Amino acid sequence: MKKTLKVEMKGITRSLFFLLFLFALPNAFAQDVTVKGKVTDDAGEAIPGVNIVVKGDNSRGTITNFDGNYSISIGSNAVLVFRFIGYESQEISIAGKSIINVVLKPETEMIDDVVVVGYGTQKKKSVVGSITQTKGDELLKAGSVTTVSEALTGLLPGVSTMQAAGQPGSTAATILIRGQSTWTDNTPLFLVDGVERGFNDLDPNEIESISVLKDASATAVYGVKAANGVILVTTKSGSIGKPKVQFSANVGIKDPTIDTDYVSDFATNLEYHNLAKMNDYNYDLWPEFYINRWRDPAYADNPYYQYTSFINELFGTGYTQQYNLNITGGNEFVKYFTSFGYNYDGDIFDLKEQADFDPRTYQKRFNWRTNLDFSFTKSTKFSVKLSGDMTNWNGNYNTQGTDSGVAGSGGQMMERIYSAALLYAPPVFEDGRLGMDRNNSINVNYYGQMEREGGYSTKKNRLYSDFILMQDLGKHFSATGKFSYNYSRNYKSSITKQWDNAPIYYWIPSSDGYSPDLDEDGNIIIMQDLDRLDDWENPANLSNETIDGYSTNIHYEFSLNYDQSFGNHDVSALALFQRVKQKNKADFAHYEESWVGRATYGYADRYLFEVNGAYNGNENFAPGKRFGFFPSMAVGWVLSEENFMKDKLPFIDFMKLRYSYGEVGSDKGLEDLRFAYFSSFSNDQINMEYGYVPNITENTNSTGLYMYTEGQPPVDDISWETAVKQNLGVEFNVLTNRLKTTVDFFQENRKNILMQRRTIPNWYGNSFPYANMGETKNHGIDIELVWNDQVGSNFSYWAKANLSLSENRIVERDDPLPSPEYRNEAGKPIGWNSGLQSMGIMQNWDDVYATHLLH
Missing domain, CATH: 2.170.130.10 (TonB-dependent receptor, plug domain)
Incomplete structure (x- = not known):
């Protein structure tokens, strides 16, 4: 029995020792070790601020000090991750080591x-x-x-x-x-x-x-x-x-930024109007009883004593909304990107949709895109890019009349809404009819004009497609073929209820100018503006349905590329042929053709050289003058790759100088002068001032003769603008690539600007001809600063600033001689305006006499 008990005790003791060992084992392996070291770049310079964290546990970490040193206590089997902006991250396993020095390499994506x-x-x-x-x-x-x-x-x-x-x-x-x-x-x-x-x-x-x-x-x-x-x-x-x-x-959210506190009540306006008259010794004033009526609550419901400032009545809050859903992914055979977008841009005018039409101003745009990249073989790739958008614009009589949203050119209401108000009638009478002020030469019921006169809509559909075949030809050569087709169409329609076709505005007559006229029953008379039946409830009219525009564009090109590196030499070349055909509506098609070449050379990523050239032409110019050659060259020097820079200025991480010189052109100055090298003639029927004009046209209704006249004089040598440009730039990065700076100095001399002559005498007998004789000059500087940094392991930030200064002057614009200097264009900035300089308001007789002496 004792023996049995002894055996059992021995088994229990062994079990307890085994359990204690199991509990102690994790603690033994979990003991931390202290790891120290230094982090430098590939030039041996210390990098301060490097983030060091335990992989899988960002809560445990540290950063290097100013000398690049660090110390951290972690598990002996942990993995440390070293991160710093501008350098490639590194993961290093401790594996029992206590000293780990790390060399971070500049991040390829940054350099x-x-x-x-x-x-x-x-x-x-x-x-x-x-x-x-x-x-x-x-x-x-x-x-x-x-x-x-x-x-x-x-x-x-x-x-x-x-x-x-x-x-x-x-x-x-x-x-x-x-x-x-x-x-x-x-x-x-x-x-x-x-x-x-x-x-x-x-x-x-x-x-x-x-x-x-x-x-x-x-x-x-x-x-x-x-x-x-x-x-x-x-x-x-x-x-x-x-x-x-x-x-x-x-x-x-959109809100008006204008201050509307300047708008006062009409009675105050009348009082200031009287004050202005008295200052001019004019005592034909508004009577006091009339002014008081505009403040008397008893007249508040009288439709004649209404004063509406639309600056406060019409403005509200507008909204914009953008939504996008996109999907991307792929495999070794095909990669895809698909996107669907919706954009809504609302207006700040508080208008309501009507039963027959929508007068609100807004734009809805739907975008879609599918980009597919196929890899048929290792050397053959094919890309398809399909995209487009559908845009629905809606507006009213006034917003559709603006010039791209700017008041004027039909948008005068947008200007007057800030200064004019509706008097002697409410915007809308109780029965729904619209009011107007017959004493005003224009209709200032902007509420009626914008909400009740109709709705206008424009719908645009655009389709873009690109098909690109890329073939690796081996021996450092590759070829690319591209075909693109673009199509667009605009559709326009309107639903109107304007006073030209329905008398929807009404006014209140006043015989004495102070009170509304009443009928036999004592009711206020409301009259129609036009002598028509009372048909203000007539339905609106659908009109102006038209295809406003449509165009097609066909683009195709073929290019051959060469790219090779051997030793310290990098060489590349491009040869490209391109044609474009564009057609708008039923016009003659536009044609463009380009032959392009480029060659680059680099030695040891240190010395860089590039030449470019393009031989372009289009049908707008006369035969034999349709093509032009535009060359350029550029050189670069990466100073940071030089040993003297690394030894003397090690704090500069990257520095490059570059210079370019070349000639480019612009055919945009042609504007509407298509086929300007042709002569044009027109015939008009005229009446002779003296004597009898025989009817030689055998037209019994003829009252004169037909005379043929020449149109715009042709320009046989019409050409494009040419610009000679020079650029000197410097790029440098410091503070371990955290601060990047780019500075460019540029100069441009442009000549052959197409312009209408200004020195042709009036007896020339036709409109002044055009010629490529304008010249300008332009110079300036571009500066860009970019700062990237990281604080801790989970927070990074950046800041960017840029500055651009440019100055231009007109060199030649065919100034007539002799002309006063102040009237000449030469020597003045592009777009300058002349005018008399005001000397201020004369305050006394001395100012009057002094001004007289000056003139």
């Missing part, structure tokens, strides 16, 4: 970031042209904007945007690259995926990047269309991986 250039891409480090670029994600940070040009505001150096209107559908900004260099058309060339297209109606969620080409080296491959700069938009493509679905929503 060799790919930049989209004309007809291709280049590494940022090797770019010698003046090119600035932004990513599509930066555009999305702009918030509630409806066009891409608005989103570009302030993002890129040398790119100026000017937004003149906020009306839905008219918010696109005017873009200038490095200011103005001509008085004709300064619009840059816009290319979406390499094809000339408008980019303002793109959904920013579809955009991968936007590159702005500013100097001749970057733009010369576009030749005759590149003098104003080029904007390249690249849309997104798919990537290998599981499908990724993204949805975004953005809602914005």
